[in-house]
Structures are given as C-alpha cells and as structure tokens.
Amino acid sequence: MSSTGHADLLRALRAELGEQAVREPHDSQPLTEHLQDWRGRYHGRALAVVSPADTAGVATAVRLCAAHGASLVPQGGNTSLVGGSVPDASGKQVVLSLRRLNQVLSVDENNLSMTAQAGCTLAEVQQAAALAGLLFPLSLASEGTCTLGGVLATNAGGTQVLRYGTARELCLGLEVVTAQGEVWSLLKGLRKDNTGYDLRHLLIGSEGTLGIITAASLRLYPAPKGCATALVPCANPAAAVALLRQARLALDAGLTACELMAPLPLSLVHTHLPDVVGALAGVRLPTAPSLQAQGEDSPWWLLLEAVSPLSDADAQERLASVLVEAGSATADSTDAGGREGASPCLSQSLSQRAAMWRLREAIPMAEKIAGRMVKHDIGLPTSRIPDFIAQVDVVLRQRWPDSAVVCFGHLGDGNLHFNVQPPADCARGDAFEAFELAVNTLVFDTVQALGGTISAEHGIGELRKHELARRHPPAALAAMQAIKLALDPKGVLNPGRMLPAAHEDAPSA
Numbered sequence: 001m002s003s004t005g006h007a008d009l010l011r012a013l014r015a016e017l018g019e020q021a022v023r024e025p026h027d028s029q030p031l032t033e034h035l036q037d038w039r040g041r042y043h044g045r046a047l048a049v050v051s052p053a054d055t056a057g058v059a060t061a062v063r064l065c066a067a068h069g070a071s072l073v074p075q076g077g078n079t080s081l082v083g084g085s086v087p088d089a090s091g092k093q094v095v096l097s098l099r100r101l102n103q104v105l106s107v108d109e110n111n112l113s114m115t116a117q118a119g120c121t122l123a124e125v126q127q128a129a130a131l132a133g134l135l136f137p138l139s140l141a142s143e144g145t146c147t148l149g150g151v152l153a154t155n156a157g158g159t160q161v162l163r164y165g166t167a168r169e170l171c172l173g174l175e176v177v178t179a180q181g182e183v184w185s186l187l188k189g190l191r192k193d194n195t196g197y198d199l200r201h202l203l204i205g206s207e208g209t210l211g212i213i214t215a216a217s218l219r220l221y222p223a224p225k226g227c228a229t230a231l232v233p234c235a236n237p238a239a240a241v242a243l244l245r246q247a248r249l250a251l252d253a254g255l256t257a258c259e260l261m262a263p264l265p266l267s268l269v270h271t272h273l274p275d276v277v278g279a280l281a282g283v284r285l286p287t288a289p290s291l292q293a294q295g296e297d298s299p300w301w302l303l304l305e306a307v308s309p310l311s312d313a314d315a316q317e318r319l320a321s322v323l324v325e326a327g328s329a330t331a332d333s334t335d336a337g338g339r340e341g342a343s344p345c346l347s348q349s350l351s352q353r354a355a356m357w358r359l360r361e362a363i364p365m366a367e368k369i370a371g372r373m374v375k376h377d378i379g380l381p382t383s384r385i386p387d388f389i390a391q392v393d394v395v396l397r398q399r400w401p402d403s404a405v406v407c408f409g410h411l412g413d414g415n416l417h418f419n420v421q422p423p424a425d426c427a428r429g430d431a432f433e434a435f436e437l438a439v440n441t442l443v444f445d446t447v448q449a450l451g452g453t454i455s456a457e458h459g460i461g462e463l464r465k466h467e468l469a470r471r472h473p474p475a476a477l478a479a480m481q482a483i484k485l486a487l488d489p490k491g492v493l494n495p496g497r498m499l500p501a502a503h504e505d506a507p508s509a
C-alpha cells in the first residue's frame with residue numbers, strides 16, 4: 001500500500017471510530033507496550049494501534065483495513081509467549097487492540113454461565129464469577145493483564161487444567177468478527193448444541209488468524225467451600241509422577257492442581273526474588289537452604305491443591321491423607337545434602353496457600369531476571385515425563401556440561417516448561433542462536449519420539465511456526481492452510497503467524 005493509501009486508511013478509521021480510537025507511532029503517547037512482546041524478544045512497527053469501543057467498531061476496522069489492503073494483528077493483553085501478538089517489522093500492519101471491549105455482560109446463576117466481552121482481563125472475569133458466588137477456574141500467572149479474547153485465541157491452560165480443562169473446555173459460545181468484517185454471534189450458554197460444524201472450536205486456539213473474538217459465553221462452576229495446598233519434596237521426577245497418580249486415585253475430581261518444580265527454578269526465585277521466599281518464613285515451607293540446594297540429590301517439589309465441597313479443614317484432611325500414604329515417594333525430612341527443610345508442608349491458612357502459589361508463580365519472573373534461556377512449552381503423556389527429562393539431561397551434560405535446565409510446569413497435564421540456561425560462551429549473539437537451534441532439535445526430537453507435542457499451552461505464534469511446519473503431518477498442515485484460505489482469503493488477520501507465509505524460508509534445522 002502506498003503512503004497515500006496509508007493516509008486514506010487512517011483518515012477513514014478516524015472518521016468511523018473517532019480520534020481517540022486511532023493512535024500512530026509519532027503521537028505523544030508511545031506505543032511501545034503494543035509493539036514488543038512480554039519477553040522482549042520480538043519488536044515490531046505498526047501503522048497504527050486501533051482500539052474500537054465495541055463489536056461494530058471492530059467490524060468496521062476490519063472492513064476498512066481489508067478494503068485498503070492492510071493486515072491486522074489482534075491484540076489483547078499482549079502477554080503472548082510466542083510472539084503472536086506484536087506486528088511485524090514492516091510498519092504497515094494495524095494492531096487491533098480489544099482492550100476497550102471490557103464489559104461483563106451477564107451472569108446466569110441458574111445456568112452456571114456468564115457472558116463477557118473479549119477485552120475483560122482474566123482476573124475481571126474471575127472476579128465477576130466470584131461476586132455471584134461462582135468460580136471461573138482458568139488461572140494463569142498473567143491473569144491481571146491477559147484478556148478473555150487472548151486466552152480463547154490461544155486456548156490457554158494454566159494451573160487448574162487438571163480438574164477443569166483448558167480455555168476450550170470452559171467456553172460455551174463466541175461472538176466473532178470475520179475477516180470480511182461480518183459478525184457472527186453464537187453466544188448461547190448451551191452445554192449441548194449439535195447444529196453443524198462447531199465454529200467455536202475452530203476459532204479457539206486460532207491465534208487471531210481466522211477471526212476476531214469480541215465476546216464469549218463461559219462455563220462456571222460452584223465455588224468450592226474449602227481448599228488446601230501442599231508442597232511436597234520428591235526424590236526425582238518419577239517419584240513425583242507416582243505421587244500424582246496416588247493423589248488422583250485418592251482425591252479424584254477434588255485434585256485441582258499439580259505443579260512440578262525442579263531445584264534450579266526455586267533457587268532462581270531465592271536469588272532474584274528473595275521477598276517471595278521471605279514470605280514463606282515461619283510457615284515451615286521449603287526454607288532458604290533447601291531452595292538453594294543444587295546437588296545431584298536435591299529434591300524436586302510438587303505443589304498439590306485439593307478442594308472440598310465442605311470446608312478448608314476437610315480439604316486439608318483429604319490432602320494430608322494423600323501425603324501420609326505417599327510418604328515413601330517423597331524425600332526425607334533432611335535432604336540428601338544434609339540440609340534441613342525438605343519435608344512436606346500442608347497449608348493451614350489462606351496466606352500460607354497464597355505464599356506457596358507465589359513461589360510457583362514467581363518462577364517466570366525470576367527466569368527473566370536470570371537472563372536469556374532457550375524456552376520450551378512441551379507436552380507429553382505424564383508417564384513419559386521422567387524418561388524425557390533423563391534422556392535430554394544426558395545429552396545436555398555430554399555436549400554442554402555448563403548448561404543448566406530450569407524445569408517446572410503443570411505435571412498434572414503432562415506440560416513442562418523445560419528451559420535451558422546456556423553456558424557462558426553461548427549466552428549472546430550468534431553463539432546463542434546456534435545453541436538454541438541445537439537444543440531445540442534435541443528437545444523436540446525427544447518429545448516427538450516419546451509421543452509429545454512441541455507446544456502444550458503457549459501456542460505457535462511467530463516462535464514455533466517453522467517447527468510446526470517441519471514436524472506436523474503434511475496432510476494436517478494442508479488442512480490448516482485450506483481453512484485459513486477459506487476464511488481469510490486476502491490474508492487480513494495476523495498473516496504469517498502460526499502458519500508461515502508462502503514465501504517464507506524456514507531457518508535450517
């Protein structure tokens with residue numbers, strides 16, 4: 001598009017949506033928060049950031065961009081970890097921010113459902129449900145910033161998937177603006193609806209490439225009356241899987257979370273965010289020495305959470321019985337390095353539960369402070385996780401003895417964040433790029449051999465699109481490309497994301 005075309009488009013957007021809905025890079029208020037990703041890995045440029053106030057405004061913006069040959073990058077909270085929500089470097093894309101669509105439209109207590117606009121933060125959705133005495137269980141560390149549209153567009157997971165499923169399982173209906181700027185509204189709060197192709201499931205997880213989600217109907221649950229959390233040391237990942245199995249059998253649907261933490265990520269929290277560890281003082285949680293433990297025999301930690309329809313005391317009792325039964329799977333009260341503090345700990349209060357979760361949720365920030373790492377969000381059958389960790393570890397030690405693995409994640413869902421800290425001589429520039437390529441090949445080959453996936457919950461975006469193209473079955477890829485072409489023939493919506501553009505060369509593996 002020529003610069004006159006750009007000017008025409010911006011004029012038309014302002015005329016239709018109002019001055020305040022269109023911001024350009026040279027405006028006084030910088031657009032940085034919209035142009036770079038949370039990890040600081042992707043930096044784009046944009047023609048403008050457009051923020052319509054309602055669904056009709058979103059449809060107008062899409063129609064105008066399509067008519068002027070401009071593409072759009074839908075954006076919610078911009079917390080994507082795969083670079084899917086920032087524009088490319090061309091300066092010709094329009095960022096379409098959904099944040100002004102931020103109303104909770106209704107809560108239906110008898111139907112256990114609610115309807116909210118896409119720009120509500122996840123925390124706002126949770127709060128609206130809680131005000132009605134109900135639960136919207138999706139929970140991520142980014143919930144104060146990420147939006148309902150974003151979590152559905154990425155089919156986000158988080159910490160409660162074990163019990164309640166991913167964003168997909170929690171969505172009953174959608175309102176969507178198509179690539180042609182039309183609106184389809186299927187905001188029914190129905191559990192059963194067999195009327196043809198389920199377009200909702202096509203849109204969920206489509207990462208802004210097939211349509212723009214403007215509102216959603218959501219499944220709610222009764223809020224549990226009681227909850228208890230425990231931190232349990234485990235001798236190794238196999239012991240953690242065994243404990244998870246016992247907890248599942250004993251607690252069934254009462255088990256709502258099972259998070260795994262290796263020694264190193266806890267040590268990073270201890271080093272870089274000491275206040276988080278300080279909050280654990282006096283609670284007989286993993287104490288500083290045990291969190292710092294870095295020996296071969298340092299314990300891994302499981303965070304388990306159980307709910308009860310009766311009371312906190314009941315939830316504590318149920319969880320305690322699992323810990324007693326599982327005594328043999330857990331490490332002893334003194335860890336193998338002779339350090340105190342590696343014994344199971346059961347929450348006795350809300351503040352103790354919060355302190356345990358803060359420890360887990362502080363890991364991504366501690367990692368960010370610790371420096372650049374090669375990140376992975378892989379999924380495996382839970383039973384194969386110990387094999388995966390052991391097999392990759394052997395090769396890493398042989399090839400890069402000074403690298404270190406920062407492993408944590410949602411063990412209950414078979415989803416690990418398996419990140420690798422490079423040795424000092426690979427920490428920057430081309431050396432890092434080469435290290436990243438080699439480690440990715442090792443990790444993804446092992447994942448594939450063990451029947452897993454290269455992206456469990458963060459999605460594909462920019463980061464994994466070539467890996468997807470390389471590793472997905474060709475027939476499945478062709479079907480995805482055909483769907484994209486059918487719904488967005490002009491490539492208006494987030495082009496080149498998730499599926500590489502036709503002209504793009506993949507970096508060599």
Ligand SMILES: Cc1cc2nc3c(=O)[nH]c(=O)nc-3n(C[C@H](O)[C@H](O)[C@H](O)COP(=O)(O)OP(=O)(O)OC[C@H]3O[C@@H](n4cnc5c(N)ncnc54)[C@H](O)[C@@H]3O)c2cc1C
Nearest residue numbers: 076077078079080084147149150151153156157158208213
């Ligand atoms: C600290 C931290 C912790 C995290 N923890 C988790 C976790 O536990 N589990 C997990 O799954 N993710 C996690 N994430 C990743 C991220 O928060 C999720 O992917 C989230 O769903 C993104 O929501 P968002 O509103 O920020 O979307 P954005 O980042 O703005 O966009 C993400 C993708 O969705 C598209 N999109 C956004 N809004 C819409 C819309 N309305 N319609 C159509 N497409 C849209 C974008 O184009 C982009 O491709 C974490 C991120 C951070 C920073």
